Amino acid sequence: MEKIKTRFCSRCKKNIGKGEFYKTSSYCRSCHKISNQMGKVKRAMRAIDELVEKGIITINDTVSALSLYSSCESRINACLYKKEGYETVRCDWDTPLEFMTDIIVELPTMWTDWQVQTTLYETNKIKSEKPTIDRIDSFGDYTLSNIQMLSFADNSIKAKSKPCVVLVIKDLRLYDTIEFCSLKEMREKLIRKLGIPINATNVKVDTGLIQNLGNGYSCIFQSKNGVVPKSIEPRYKVVIDKKTIKYNIETNEDVEIIEQSQSVFNVGSLSFSI
DNA sequence: TGCTTATCGTGATGCCCAGG
DNA sequence: CCTGGGCATCACGATAAGCA
Structure with missing residues (x-):
């Protein structure tokens, strides 16, 4: 006799294979997923309601505000849980609500950019057009002076592009x-x-x-930040002319050359600072 | 037990670069 | 000239833990 390995999902009210449940959950995976998503939206909506009530945004800004909330939440979590690449990155905010409020109030240009980009994304639903919170200096933290709106595509470009x-x-x-x-x-x-x-x-x-x-x-x-390998093999000649000149400040003219010399040396590679 | 929240992992994007 | 791996960015999805 084989035992039927099923569990009852209290959300969809169906008997489903045990493998379709997480350890501690009474929901099946697909119900859990939906419940998760709804929870996130609920939290975001609470925050948005608060902002509307305070007159910081209007009800028409809901769509943009929703995506901004989840981005803020995502950035906070990335820093909090030290995801790969974020080990040393700090975030100035603890909650998505504080984060997004500061953006809307203190960085009106970024908020406008965010709204424009959201509208663009909503019409085409192309992922690369999604607005993202970018760190202007990628080595820096999430601070008011170091963030801007960038489309997903532009952010990807920035990530790997080499100035x-x-x-x-x-x-x-x-x-x-x-x-x-x-x-x-x-x-x-x-x-x-x-x-x-x-x-x-x-x-x-x-x-x-x-x-x-x-x-x-x-x-x-x-x-930028590129390191030029040193080469022993001489390829170029560096020539430096040195002159000591007597100079008349009044007339703005050279009076006489006191000393003149030239040094020449070989180098294998050339580099300069940017 | 039913549901929510915290934590952690994976995926999409697009450039750079080595190698055929 | 083309291709595929590597990488850095962020959003999204999966799972564990917590709470009433």
Whole structure:
């Protein structure tokens, strides 16, 4: 005789396989999920009611406020439970309500951005258009001065994009210094600005080497916080001219060169600070 | 026991980069 | 030139624990 391994779910009132229950719950998994979601919405709605009552938002802001509440809650939890990558990140707020209130009251631009982005998301339901709470400085904490609204896509882009600087050399002279927020942006703009072929922009950063792009341009690419490996093999000559000059402040002119010297040394790689 | 809340894990997104 | 793994970001889902 086989025992029927079922349990009664007190929510959907059905007998369901035991495996479909969590250890301590009297709800089956699917009911539990729904109950969880409803609980979250209830909490959010309580907070929103309070804000409406205080006149901080209107009832029309409900949809935006709901998503802001859950984002605030999510960020607080990430810091609280030290999720991977958040071990050292702090959050200035303890409750989602305090968090979102400060955003709405103290950061009106962010709140407006949030509402606009929410409307955009609600019309298309594309995940990458969802608004998220971004840390402006990704190494920093969740503080009033370090947060902004960013769409999910933009946040992902920021997460992996590498800010970099390019020194452009033409005719053996420094032609331009350009900053980019990512390598992708760097490639696109170099192609447009200098008219160089696309495969020439497939360069490596932080090599400490001058790379020829064609069209008469050469570049040095360096990323933010990038470390250039030291090379013993001499590749470039660094030439430093030193002069001691007697100078007339009144006439604003050089009077005479007292001493002049030049030092030259070899280096394997070139780097600069950003 | 029925339901809610706290805690922890997984998934979506899109860039970078190595390697064929 | 293409592809797939790795990574950093955040939202969402699953499970354990708590409370009346």
